[in-house]
Amino acid sequence: MRLLTHNMLQSNVRGTTNGYPLNIEVENAIIEESPVETELIKRLLPKIDYKVLKRAIQQISSHLPLPVLEELPERLSEDIDDETVLSLLHTVLMDVHVLEGHLVCPDSGRKFPIKQGIPNMILHEDEI
Amino acid sequence: NAELESVLDLFGIKLSSPDCQILTLPTSTERARPFLVLSFPHNLKGKRFRLQDGKCDDQSQDQDQIPFSNIISRCILVRSVIELWGVGKTLSDCVACSKKWNESSIGKEIFEKNSGIDKSWKITIHTLGTKYTRLEQDNMRLRFRFFDFKGQVKMEDPTNEFIMIREAEIDVLGNVVHPQQDCNKKIIQENVARPPIGVYFGRILGQGRLVKGRGAMEQYSLKRRAYLGPTSMDAELSFIMTNFGQVEKGKCVIDPFVGTGSILLSCAIRGAYCSGTDIDIRVLRGRSEHENIRSNFLQFGLPRPELVRSDNAIYHRHYQRSEVPLYDAIVTDPPYGIRAGARKTGSKLETPKPVVEELRHNHIAQTKPYSVADVMADLLDMAARTLVMGGRLVYVIPSFSINFSIEDDLPQHTCLELIHCCYQSFTSELGRRIVTMKKVGDYEETHQEEYLSAVWKNGAESAEKCANIRDKLLEAAKKKPGYQQKAAIRKEKRRKSREAKKLSKRKFATLDQKG
Numbered sequence: 001m002r003l004l005t006h007n008m009l010q011s012n013v014r015g016t017t018n019g020y021p022l023n024i025e026v027e028n029a030i031i032e033e034s035p036v037e038t039e040l041i042k043r044l045l046p047k048i049d050y051k052v053l054k055r056a057i058q059q060i061s062s063h064l065p066l067p068v069l070e071e072l073p074e075r076l077s078e079d080i081d082d083e084t085v086l087s088l089l090h091t092v093l094m095d096v097h098v099l100e101g102h103l104v105c106p107d108s109g110r111k112f113p114i115k116q117g118i119p120n121m122i123l124h125e126d127e128i
Numbered sequence: 129n130a131e132l133e134s135v136l137d138l139f140g141i142k143l144s145s146p147d148c149q150i151l152t153l154p155t156s157t158e159r160a161r162p163f164l165v166l167s168f169p170h171n172l173k174g175k176r177f178r179l180q181d182g183k184c185d186d187q188s189q190d191q192d193q194i195p196f197s198n199i200i201s202r203c204i205l206v207r208s209v210i211e212l213w214g215v216g217k218t219l220s221d222c223v224a225c226s227k228k229w230n231e232s233s234i235g236k237e238i239f240e241k242n243s244g245i246d247k248s249w250k251i252t253i254h255t256l257g258t259k260y261t262r263l264e265q266d267n268m269r270l271r272f273r274f275f276d277f278k279g280q281v282k283m284e285d286p287t288n289e290f291i292m293i294r295e296a297e298i299d300v301l302g303n304v305v306h307p308q309q310d311c312n313k314k315i316i317q318e319n320v321a322r323p324p325i326g327v328y329f330g331r332i333l334g335q336g337r338l339v340k341g342r343g344a345m346e347q348y349s350l351k352r353r354a355y356l357g358p359t360s361m362d363a364e365l366s367f368i369m370t371n372f373g374q375v376e377k378g379k380c381v382i383d384p385f386v387g388t389g390s391i392l393l394s395c396a397i398r399g400a401y402c403s404g405t406d407i408d409i410r411v412l413r414g415r416s417e418h419e420n421i422r423s424n425f426l427q428f429g430l431p432r433p434e435l436v437r438s439d440n441a442i443y444h445r446h447y448q449r450s451e452v453p454l455y456d457a458i459v460t461d462p463p464y465g466i467r468a469g470a471r472k473t474g475s476k477l478e479t480p481k482p483v484v485e486e487l488r489h490n491h492i493a494q495t496k497p498y499s500v501a502d503v504m505a506d507l508l509d510m511a512a513r514t515l516v517m518g519g520r521l522v523y524v525i526p527s528f529s530i531n532f533s534i535e536d537d538l539p540q541h542t543c544l545e546l547i548h549c550c551y552q553s554f555t556s557e558l559g560r561r562i563v564t565m566k567k568v569g570d571y572e573e574t575h576q577e578e579y580l581s582a583v584w585k586n587g588a589e590s591a592e593k594c595a596n597i598r599d600k601l602l603e604a605a606k607k608k609p610g611y612q613q614k615a616a617i618r619k620e621k622r623r624k625s626r627e628a629k630k631l632s633k634r635k636f637a638t639l640d641q642k643g
Contacts, residue, residue, distance in 0.1 A: 005403070005434050008454075012445035020448045034431050040378045040401060047452050094401075097432060117422070118412050121438040121446050122473055 001119050003056050004093045007048045011105035011112070013123060018107045021052040025111075026063040028100040036090045042080070044093065050076045057092055064096065130548040131205050131371045134564070138374040139199050154217040155325040162256075163295065163326070165212060204367045210291060210330040211238070219294070222327035223271045230275065239275070242331060248282035250289055252332075257296040258322050268292060272329065289332045296322040353427065355419045357388040357411060361461055361524075365552075365562075366394035369459050372548060372564040373522040375400045379456035384440040384510065387411050389421035389433065391459055396430045400457070403434040407471055407495065412437055441472040441498060443510045451571055453516040461524045462507055464500045471495035472502075501591035504539040505583040508565075512543035512579065515567040520547070526560045529553060539583045539591070543569040 011019030054072065071088055073080075080086060103112040103119055113120050133143045153161055201209075213235070214226025229235040243249075251272065253265040260268075272292070279287070353360075361369075369391060375381055377399030383392045386404025388411055396402045404421070406412050412435050414420020425433055436446075444450040463470035473495055504525075511521040521544065527537075534549050544565040553559035584591055605611060 001436075002434055005436065008447045008449065009436070010446065010448045012442065032432065037378060037401075040380075043378075044380075047449075047454055049449075094431075116413060116417075116420075117432065118409075118435045118437055120409060121436060122407065122409075125473070 001098045001114055001117055002094055003053060003060075003096050004044065004048065005119075006056050006098075006103070007052055009103065009119065009121065011103075011107065011110060012121075013105055013108045013110050016105060016107035019105050021049070021055065021106070022103040022112070023106060024056055024059045024098060025102040025104060026060055026098055026100075027102075029060055029063050029096065029098045031064060031091070031095050032097060033091075033095055036087050038083070038086050038090075041086050041090050041093065045076055045080065045089070048093070053092065057096075060096065060098065130550050130564070131203050131368055134372050134374055134548070135199060135203050138376065153326055154215060154221070161295070161326075162298070163293075163328070165215070203371060204364055209333040210328070211333055212328060212330040213238075213290075214329040216327055218324055219268065219271065219327050222292075222329055226272065226329050227274060242288050243275070243277045243279065245278040247277070247279040247288055248286040249277050249279055250281055250283055250286045252289060252291045253294075254291055255294040255296075257298055258294065291328075291330060291332055293326075293328045294324050295326040295328070297325050353390075353393075353424050355388060355414050355421060355424050356390075359461070359463075360388045360390040363390075363394065365524075366391045366459075367397075369522045369524070369562060370394050370398050372562065373457035373459045373520045375457050375459065380454060381457045381459060382455050382514075383460045384443070384458065384507065385460050385462050386421070386435065387461070389424060391461060392421070392433055393424055393428070393430070395457070395459055396425060396433065397428065401434075403436070405436045405438045405440065407437065407439050407473065409437050439473045440510060441502065441506050443506070444513065451513050451573055453514060453519070453567075455514050456516055456519045457522070458507075458511050458515065458520075459522045460507070462503050463498075464503070464526060470498040470500070470503050472498040499591070501584060504591060505580050508539055508541040508544060508583055509576065509579055511565070512541050512567060512569075513571045517567055517570070519567050521565045521567075522562065524560050524562050526558070528557055529559055530557070532561075536585050538563060540585060541565075541583060542575075542579055543567055543571055 006022065006024065009020075009022055011022060013019065057072075072092075073085060080089075097117055098114055099117045101114045103114065104110070105112070136143050153163060153165060213229050214222050214224075216222035216225045230239060251269045253260070253268055269292075272290075373381070373395075375395045375398045379400045380403070381392070381395040381400045382403045382405070383389075383395075384405050386392055386406045387408075389404060392402045392404045404412075412421065414423070417423075421435060422432055425431070438446040507523065508521070515521065525538075529551065534546070538546065538549065538561075540546075545568045546563070547566050548562075548564040550562045551559055552562065
């Protein structure tokens with residue numbers, strides 16, 4: 001699971017009003033480097049919640065060497081052209097993969113397991 | 129033409145516009161022809177392509193432009209692209225036309241570029257539906273001798289391959305149409321019976337990428353994949369779908385019914401960022417660590433696809449900001465109950481039994497049947513929400529060849545416009561339709577109920593034309609004569625094989641007891 005995906009996922013347990021953002025509990029996470037696609041990153045930036053992204057990085061940083069928090073900008077400006085910043089954003093959005101762990105609903109505490117990099121968001125029949 | 133149109137549009141060319149005109153072929157016939165002649169203004173600048181192949185001497189041309197043949201070779205259904213130098217109804221007409229072209233200014237310019245002493249060449253004779261001897265073919269080649277190529281003739285891999293095509297009339301199945309006997313009941317010699325309806329001469333710019341045989345795409349054939357399932361889509365069709373979806377590098381694509389990931393893989397091969405969701409955890413995880421969706425991607429050196437187990441029926445409950453357009457294309461093969469039944473979360477019971485706490489972590493949630501009408505309604509609604517403006521939804525749906533109306537029986541959505549509906553037949557009655565839609569209107573959250581209730585113009589009964597096809601085929605088969613006998617024979621065979629199995633099991637059991 002990439003952090004880009006985590007940025008979108010929410011809990012849909014019946015009765016919760018605030019199932020976003022999910023907290024990440026990491027058991028195993030890796031970084032797989034990939035070529036930076038600046039155009040793609042630029043197009044994605046307006047669609048993500050930046051605060052949530054930074055919080056996610058914080059929750060993972062105990063497991064992965066990610067010294068990037070200090071280097072990331074405070075806020076995302078309209079047009080970022082700085083190559084290093086875009087490259088950093090690419091790394092955190094695309095190259096970090098949580099392979100094993102849980103996503104925890106902030107409201108109900110319900111844990112959604114992540115196995116083999118695939119988060120399982122399906123509720124049991126009595127939770128819908 | 130639909131595939132070609134989508135790919136050309138991707139690169140900024142509109143088919144049938146003044147920039148790209150379709151010319152009529154010599155000899156008008158009622159049948160469809162396997163050739164298409166496109167005409168472009170000579171010095172087309174400012175677009176994402178250029179007409180000349182190979183190195184460019186002209187400094188003013190943009191280096192980022194992609195050679196036209198590269199664009200066309202993306203099309204699976206295009207066999208080759210030829211720069212046309214002469215055309216006519218008969219060989220003589222074609223020769224005359226080529227001579228005239230050679231004397232025109234454009235013709236001279238192109239000829240100069242391609243006839244230097246360093247450019248080896250050969251002429252291939254391609255006769256559609258007729259056979260000619262070597263001698264006859266060489267005589268045809270000699271008719272073009274006025275083209276004074278300075279380079280050497282080279283049969284293997286020359287710089288330029290020229291082709292002369294003699295077209296005879298063929299029918300829908302690709303067989304040549306010809307009268308075998310004349311009015312005196314004498315058998316007409318083949319080549320005379322199949323007169324040319326068009327003769328073309330030109331320079332080959334590029335070949336299509338074939339998935340079968342020795343084509344460059346053969347490496348992607350399903351035969352070579354590590355992970356397959358009964359619902360994996362064949363590589364050819366999934367590449368054609370990526371063309372309808374205009375999938376390319378830098379785009380975000382999702383397959384909400386990803387299954388074994390066969391369609392998603394084709395999208396990744398085109399360079400897109402790929403995500404897939406499915407409600408079935410077993411297909412997502414695959415059979416083992418080395419046999420799953422990701423291992424297929426790894427096999428081709430592609431980045432890890434993003435996979436989530438979620439229920440497309442409640443897409444907006446799984447994903448925050450679901451109305452923010454995220455995807456450039458949705459390319460998918462939805463489940464319609466033939467080989468893989470559609471499911472959605474929820475129990476059949478009104479008040480489901482609560483799950484025992486200790487067993488909760490391993491509990492596989494119950495799912496209930498998901499009707500085709502709802503599958504398609506939810507798919508279209510999710511597409512309308514999440515596609516960027518102009519983004520495309522491409523899906524496959526099985527249907528009968530007759531008794532199906534595109535305007536009335538396909539699902540509809542206010543925010544989506546139908547672009548193409550192409551039919552591929554399996555049998556005389558049954559086939560599948562590949563539907564392409566484009567987002568043309570913004571999604572309004574408050575109108576969701578309206579959107580969903582308007583999906584099926586003729587009510588959910590239209591959905592039935594796609595669903596339960598297996599049952600319908602069985603019903604139709606039952607009505608055919610001889611069905612009872614055949615069914616009885618099959619039943620007998622099954623009974624015998626069951627008996628044989630039981631016997632062998634008993635034998636083993638007694639052996640065990642003795643041992």
